[in-house]
Amino acid sequence: MSIFRNLNEGLHDICFIWWREMKLMVRDEGVIIFFFVVPIIYPLLYSWIYNNETVHEVPVAVVDDSHSSLSRQFIRMCDASADVKVAYYAQDLNEAKSLVSRQLVKGVYHIPSDFDTNINRLQQATVSVYCDMALMLTYKAVYQTAQLVTMQMGTEIKTKLAGRFTKQEELIASKPLAFDEVPIFNPSGGYGSFILPGVLMLILQQTLVLGIGLAAGTAREQNRYGQLVPMSKHYHGVSRIVAGKALAYFMVYAVMGAWLLLAVPRLFHFPQLAAWPSLLAVVFPYILACIFFGMTVSCLVRYRENVMLLMVFVSVPLLFLTGLSWPQSNIPAVWQGISWLFPSTFGVRAFVRLNSMGASLADVLLEYRILWIQAGAYFLLAYAVYRYQIGQAQKRIKQEYQDMKERIEERKKHAKV
Amino acid sequence: MKYLLRIFHLMMRELAILRRNHLYAFCMVVFPILVLVFFTTLMKEGLPTEMPVGVVDLDNTSMTRSLTHRLDAFQMSRVVAHYPSVTEARRAIQRNEIYAFMYLPKGTTDKLLSNRQPKISFYYSYTTMAAGALLMKDLKTISTLGSAAVGQATMQAKGMTDAQIQTLLQPIRVDLHQIANPWTSYNVYLTTMIVPGIIMLFIFLISAYSLGTEIKFGTGKQLMEIAGNNILVAIVGKYLVQTLIFLAIVYAYEYYVFMVLGFPHLGSPWMLVLLGLIQVLSSQGFGIFAFGLTPSLRMSLSICSLWAVLSISMVGSAFPVMGMDGALQTLSWLFPLRHYFMIYQICIFNGFPLIDAWFHFAALVAFLLLPWFVMKKIKNAMLTYVYIP
Numbered sequence: 001m002s003i004f005r006n007l008n009e010g011l012h013d014i015c016f017i018w019w020r021e022m023k024l025m026v027r028d029e030g031v032i033i034f035f036f037v038v039p040i041i042y043p044l045l046y047s048w049i050y051n052n053e054t055v056h057e058v059p060v061a062v063v064d065d066s067h068s069s070l071s072r073q074f075i076r077m078c079d080a081s082a083d084v085k086v087a088y089y090a091q092d093l094n095e096a097k098s099l100v101s102r103q104l105v106k107g108v109y110h111i112p113s114d115f116d117t118n119i120n121r122l123q124q125a126t127v128s129v130y131c132d133m134a135l136m137l138t139y140k141a142v143y144q145t146a147q148l149v150t151m152q153m154g155t156e157i158k159t160k161l162a163g164r165f166t167k168q169e170e171l172i173a174s175k176p177l178a179f180d181e182v183p184i185f186n187p188s189g190g191y192g193s194f195i196l197p198g199v200l201m202l203i204l205q206q207t208l209v210l211g212i213g214l215a216a217g218t219a220r221e222q223n224r225y226g227q228l229v230p231m232s233k234h235y236h237g238v239s240r241i242v243a244g245k246a247l248a249y250f251m252v253y254a255v256m257g258a259w260l261l262l263a264v265p266r267l268f269h270f271p272q273l274a275a276w277p278s279l280l281a282v283v284f285p286y287i288l289a290c291i292f293f294g295m296t297v298s299c300l301v302r303y304r305e306n307v308m309l310l311m312v313f314v315s316v317p318l319l320f321l322t323g324l325s326w327p328q329s330n331i332p333a334v335w336q337g338i339s340w341l342f343p344s345t346f347g348v349r350a351f352v353r354l355n356s357m358g359a360s361l362a363d364v365l366l367e368y369r370i371l372w373i374q375a376g377a378y379f380l381l382a383y384a385v386y387r388y389q390i391g392q393a394q395k396r397i398k399q400e401y402q403d404m405k406e407r408i409e410e411r412k413k414h415a416k417v
Numbered sequence: 418m419k420y421l422l423r424i425f426h427l428m429m430r431e432l433a434i435l436r437r438n439h440l441y442a443f444c445m446v447v448f449p450i451l452v453l454v455f456f457t458t459l460m461k462e463g464l465p466t467e468m469p470v471g472v473v474d475l476d477n478t479s480m481t482r483s484l485t486h487r488l489d490a491f492q493m494s495r496v497v498a499h500y501p502s503v504t505e506a507r508r509a510i511q512r513n514e515i516y517a518f519m520y521l522p523k524g525t526t527d528k529l530l531s532n533r534q535p536k537i538s539f540y541y542s543y544t545t546m547a548a549g550a551l552l553m554k555d556l557k558t559i560s561t562l563g564s565a566a567v568g569q570a571t572m573q574a575k576g577m578t579d580a581q582i583q584t585l586l587q588p589i590r591v592d593l594h595q596i597a598n599p600w601t602s603y604n605v606y607l608t609t610m611i612v613p614g615i616i617m618l619f620i621f622l623i624s625a626y627s628l629g630t631e632i633k634f635g636t637g638k639q640l641m642e643i644a645g646n647n648i649l650v651a652i653v654g655k656y657l658v659q660t661l662i663f664l665a666i667v668y669a670y671e672y673y674v675f676m677v678l679g680f681p682h683l684g685s686p687w688m689l690v691l692l693g694l695i696q697v698l699s700s701q702g703f704g705i706f707a708f709g710l711t712p713s714l715r716m717s718l719s720i721c722s723l724w725a726v727l728s729i730s731m732v733g734s735a736f737p738v739m740g741m742d743g744a745l746q747t748l749s750w751l752f753p754l755r756h757y758f759m760i761y762q763i764c765i766f767n768g769f770p771l772i773d774a775w776f777h778f779a780a781l782v783a784f785l786l787l788p789w790f791v792m793k794k795i796k797n798a799m800l801t802y803v804y805i806p
Contacts, residue, residue: 029715029716030715030719033719034719038723042723045727046730048742048745049730049731049736049741049745050730050736051742052740052741052742054740055736055737055739055740056740058739074589100767100769101763101767101769101770101773102773103759103763103773119588119589122581122584123580123584124580124583124584124587124588124589124590125588125589125590126589126590126591126592127589127590127591127592128592128593128594129591129592129593129594130594130596131593131594131595131596132596132767133595133596133597133598133601133606133766134606134734134762134766134767135733135734135737136601136603136606136735137735137736137737137740138737138739139595139601140550143591143593146591147591150589150590150591153588153589154587154588154589157588157589158585158588161585161588169532172532172533172534175534175564176529176532176534176564176567176568177525177529177534177535177536177537177560177563177564177567178534178535178536178537179536179537179538179539179557179560180536180537180538180539181538181539181541181553181556181557182538182539182540182541183540183541183542183543183549183553184507184510184540184541184542185510185542185543185544186542186543186544187543189543189546189549189550190543191546191735191736191740192736193543193544194543194544194545194546195546195735195736214715303633304715305626305629305714305715305718306440308622308718308719308722309440309443309444309622309623309626309718312618312622312722312725312726313448313452313615313618313619315726316452316611316614316615316726316729317452317455317456320456320459323545324544324545324546325545325546325547325607325735326459326460326465326547326603327465327468327516327545327547327548328513328545329465329467329468329469329516330462330465330466330467330468331459332458332459332461334458335455335458335459349513352544353511353513353544356544357510357511357542357544358511359511359512360511363508363511363512363513
């Protein structure tokens with residue numbers, strides 16, 4: 001009987017706290033920004049930024065000292081390629097340099113005066129490529145185009161020089177071992193398809209932590225004693241408080257998660273290979289882990305704004321710790337260890353492999369298990385810090401009560417005298 | 418003289434505030450240093466080396482094994498496993514064990530020796546961009562070398578000289594000059610954008626925070642009193658101490674990165690000093706402006722953090738601005754970090770004169786002057802606003 005009553009009462013309390021938390025959430029403009037506005041707007045902005053995926057037509061300058069049909073062929077072929085556009089013809093390297101300095105071109109092709117003489121004399125000819133290394137993608141475009149064009153021209157020259165009998169023989173002689181390069185998963189090499197899945201998953205964690213932190217800060221500031229947990233008959237029992245609040249956050253983030261991980265990639269045509277059961281299996285513990293992580297962090301901040309100063313800058317290092325930009329195999333051990341503290345590390349890794357690489361749940365088993373462990377560990381931590389907070393609150397109230405009593409006694413004494 | 422004295426009093430007051438609230442110490446000194454250490458140690462290698470790759474060798478002859486050995490000997494790749502089939506290797510990529518693999522089909526050697534042009538393949542994943550692109554380069558080199566080895570043998574047999582063979586194998590050579598970053602170091606290329614970006618984030622936040630807390634803790638009136646009711650004096654006195662601390666941090670970063678770690682800087686050292694100065698001042702300008710727009714602590718902090726995080730993308734260092742949509746290219750002007758990066762790129766990294774980056778310098782000066790528009794509003798806020806939680 002009493003078990004049922006307890007359960008019933010507990011459920012009622014959880015629902016009460018859930019309802020109250022939801023009410024607080026929609027009233028607090030700071031929380032609205034991080035729970036609703038940022039998760040909706042930011043992915044759209046990021047997708048827009050990276051939607052063009054690759055850079056085409058990088059402007060280069062050409063210094064042609066050879067003025068031969070071969071050098072003109074080289075320039076024509078470069079210009080015709082997708083990645084490079086011959087924007088300027090410069091008289092000499094100095095002029096080309098001034099074009100680079102004014103950011104008009106990103107690289108310089110210099111064809112020396114002995115270019116065609118060398119080729120016709122059966123000597124190796126060179127083309128000098130000067131790259132502005134400030135941007136990796138433009139460097140890649142400028143260099144790889146030059147490489148591709150020289151290789152193509154080289155093959156033509158080779159077949160002419162060799163003097164074979166048949167076309168097929170020419171082909172084989174110029175390239176005895178053929179090769180195929182197959183970029184799998186993200187075949188266009190698009191920048192958005194590569195970075196966006198990780199960013200989306202990270203936005204989920206960061207906005208959750210920021211929102212929870214702000215909500216906790218508000219609760220604390222509105223409380224008379226600066227406590228996180230109000231004194232109310234519904235707020236006894238730590239598990240009820242933690243569960244009630246988590247439910248409220250989970251409700252919002254079930255929706256936001258679907259928007260971020262399903263709708264946005266579809267809207268902008270980013271790869272989406274994940275099967276929904278495995279996606280659900282990974283995202284569920286991820287959101288739980290993020291919520292309890294956020295609740296733990298929220299107990300550490302005294303003023304509501306402080307959470308912003310603490311959490312915002314972490315976003316960038318966290319993105320790097322996932323191993324997306326800098327390969328995971330090359331992250332130093334210290335940082336690998338620290339990365340284990342954050343749900344995003346494993347959430348992003350699992351999501352990218354499920355979603356962009358079409359892996360199955362079995363392939364991300366390690367990440368999946370760690371996410372559950374993190375969810376459990378952060379739940380216990382959140383429980384512990386909330387219990388501490390409640391203990392503090394009760395102590396405070398008792399103290400207050402005691403003081404009041406003493407004051408009344410004192411007054412009574414004075415009155416008697 | 419009267420003004421100087423007031424400013425001095427305000428500076429003393431600000432020093433006391435900075436010492437009392439530990440958050441300032443963390444956000445102004447500890448976190449920026451932590452971020453600097455993080456990025457410089459994370460990418461210490463410059464280029465990722467020894468990345469795991471796999472091999473699917475169905476031919477298994479001495480020729481294919483020597484190709485595998487050569488691949489292993491490359492600096493960037495390390496052959497960690499052999500797989501019985503392409504499917505297995507693909508699953509290994511999905512399990513995050515390797516980043517790429519080379520596929521040598523059955524009969525490769527036979528065909529090569531009998532001049533029937535065998536075809537080998539290499540598969541690489543672009544979901545981790547740097548790893549994919551770098552390994553692709555290694556794998557490509559391997560195949561070209563394999564090709565060359567065969568051709569070389571036949572040509573030598575025909576009695577050609579080495580120079581002739583060289584010409585026949587590669588009639589046109591690309592002579593690459595990687596100006597200022599010949600190591601293609603990712604450390605040089607990412608750290609110099611992200612660390613200043615995060616320092617600017619902190620300057621934004623702290624600038625807005627320190628004005629906002631005056632209202633929150635109800636000390637705005639006191640501030641104006643000491644300043645003799647002159648908002649300009651109040652702002653200068655309040656921010657001068659912070660400016661000096663941030664300048665110290667920025668110069669410490671520049672010293673460590675350019676002098677100790679030896680990152681390329683072709684411009685004069687004075688350019689570094691000037692860039693650091695305008696970086697700090699323009700960011701403070703932006704932070705104060707953001708607060709003045711919405712004289713509320715939480716809104717201004719939200720604006721500052723959202724803007725700063727967005728600027729890491731809008732700076733166009735990883736994905737160039739010229740690859741973005743036209744509207745975004747114009748929008749990128751609104752981000753101080755973008756102008757900072759352009760000045761860095763033009764005047765420090767490539768060492769061109771400041772005149773080539775005049776537009777970006779002027780833009781940063783404009784950011785510094787932005788608070789001018791909201792001075793009145795800030796004064797009003799300091800005197801009359803009451804904090805509502």
